Amino acid sequence: MELLKIIFLTVLMFFVIVTVHEWGHYFFAKRAGILVREFAIGFGPKLFSYKRDETQFTLRLLPFGGYARMAGEDPELVQISNGQTVALRLDGEEVRKIYLDRLDSRKNVIRGEVSDVDLEDRLIVKLDVDGEELNYRVHPQAMLVAKGKETQIAPKDRQYGSKTVGQRALSIFAGPLMNFILAFVLFALHTQMAGIPLAEPSHLQIGEVMKGMPAQEAGVQQGDIIESVNGKPVGTDANGLIDMIKASKDKPMEWTVKRGDQTLAITLTPRSVDKEEGGKVGSTIVTYFPTRSASFGETFTVAGKDMVYTTKAIFLGFQQLINKFSMDDLGGPVRTFEVTGQIAKQGISQLTYWAAILSLYLGIFNLLPIPALDGSRLVFLGVEALRGKPVDPNREGLVHFIGFAMLFLLMIAVTYNDILRLIG
Numbered sequence: 001m002e003l004l005k006i007i008f009l010t011v012l013m014f015f016v017i018v019t020v021h022e023w024g025h026y027f028f029a030k031r032a033g034i035l036v037r038e039f040a041i042g043f044g045p046k047l048f049s050y051k052r053d054e055t056q057f058t059l060r061l062l063p064f065g066g067y068a069r070m071a072g073e074d075p076e077l078v079q080i081s082n083g084q085t086v087a088l089r090l091d092g093e094e095v096r097k098i099y100l101d102r103l104d105s106r107k108n109v110i111r112g113e114v115s116d117v118d119l120e121d122r123l124i125v126k127l128d129v130d131g132e133e134l135n136y137r138v139h140p141q142a143m144l145v146a147k148g149k150e151t152q153i154a155p156k157d158r159q160y161g162s163k164t165v166g167q168r169a170l171s172i173f174a175g176p177l178m179n180f181i182l183a184f185v186l187f188a189l190h191t192q193m194a195g196i197p198l199a200e201p202s203h204l205q206i207g208e209v210m211k212g213m214p215a216q217e218a219g220v221q222q223g224d225i226i227e228s229v230n231g232k233p234v235g236t237d238a239n240g241l242i243d244m245i246k247a248s249k250d251k252p253m254e255w256t257v258k259r260g261d262q263t264l265a266i267t268l269t270p271r272s273v274d275k276e277e278g279g280k281v282g283s284t285i286v287t288y289f290p291t292r293s294a295s296f297g298e299t300f301t302v303a304g305k306d307m308v309y310t311t312k313a314i315f316l317g318f319q320q321l322i323n324k325f326s327m328d329d330l331g332g333p334v335r336t337f338e339v340t341g342q343i344a345k346q347g348i349s350q351l352t353y354w355a356a357i358l359s360l361y362l363g364i365f366n367l368l369p370i371p372a373l374d375g376s377r378l379v380f381l382g383v384e385a386l387r388g389k390p391v392d393p394n395r396e397g398l399v400h401f402i403g404f405a406m407l408f409l410l411m412i413a414v415t416y417n418d419i420l421r422l423i424g
Helices: 002-031 165-194 214-218 240-246 294-323 335-342 350-364 376-388 394-424
Strands: 035-051 055-068 087-091 095-101 110-117 125-128 132-146 150-151 203-209 225-229 253-259 262-268 284-286
Touching: 002 035, 002 055, 002 335, 002 350, 087 125, 087 132, 110 132, 132 165, 165 294, 165 350, 165 376, 203 214, 214 262, 225 240, 240 284, 294 350, 335 350, 335 394, 376 394
Parallel strands: 095 132
Antiparallel strands: 035 055, 087 095, 087 110, 110 125, 125 132, 132 150, 203 225, 203 284, 225 253, 253 262
């Protein structure tokens, strides 16, 4: 049951972070009048799908992110050309459905050969029906039907490219913005749950316990309070205890720990790891600070400080990665799920803090000027604002396609490296 709880909380956390990001794109695109064809969480094959209003909401197999697909961002997949035979279904005087296949089986329709069609500006279709030319108005929400699938047409004023630079920029920036807001809210929730640490620490306790290491083999558990080692009180000197452990390689140590109302004597023997000098027991040692409840004002102040501190740490990580690139320093979905599962074991408070960090990271990462990311799209919009005209859509699309392909290949490589690390 505990494992299922951790899996559920981990999946829920990723679902919330990605959904909030894509909802930002979706909401502000809709506000601008853009037709959002699909709101997807994940990539690849569909697991679940339903349609509400004009948008198809889908849950997909690969949990690597999501997207809000806006009309006009990509070339339309279904098109009609002059000379093509189609069937029209009318609602009053307007066309509501245009059938492109299985024409003979369609009932209550008008069949004919297209002599003129415009589904973006004029919204008309002209048919040659037995030598007679008939003109029809097309409803702005008419459907194209082909291969059993309905696709809503996108008039020019419903397409992404028809909106102002400001409207498009806001619909793009809104995704990262929602992640920043979510991160602030989660940092505030963590402050309310964990409280504010007092100035002086009270004791040392065990954090994460690693499998197959001396601490786990000796029965040490997360949350144990360390009272003494080899008969000497350790107080709150974490560095002193770590030095004792290093100096006790292959030598038994007598630990006295408090677990709830029990006081336990535990014998464990530190050993070296990966041929490093000194001994290790395979657990983190946490300096525990007593806490007090945070006031309403303190909650927002601490959340703001957490935002600033974490932002600086994220950019420092980017800098270190650029200065000295290593695949081992990158973590894909596998490693992120692994770390999230470990943090989930520490309780909902720590998981909330970790979710805030991931949400903030996702927002910042998406604003980097890397092709296919939101930051790159904003760069193109900035260039358009300066030039007074947009960049060739085909060129921009090619840049984003190449960027997405490179990011996807990097994701595969990082995931492969994570799997090798786990099974190695």
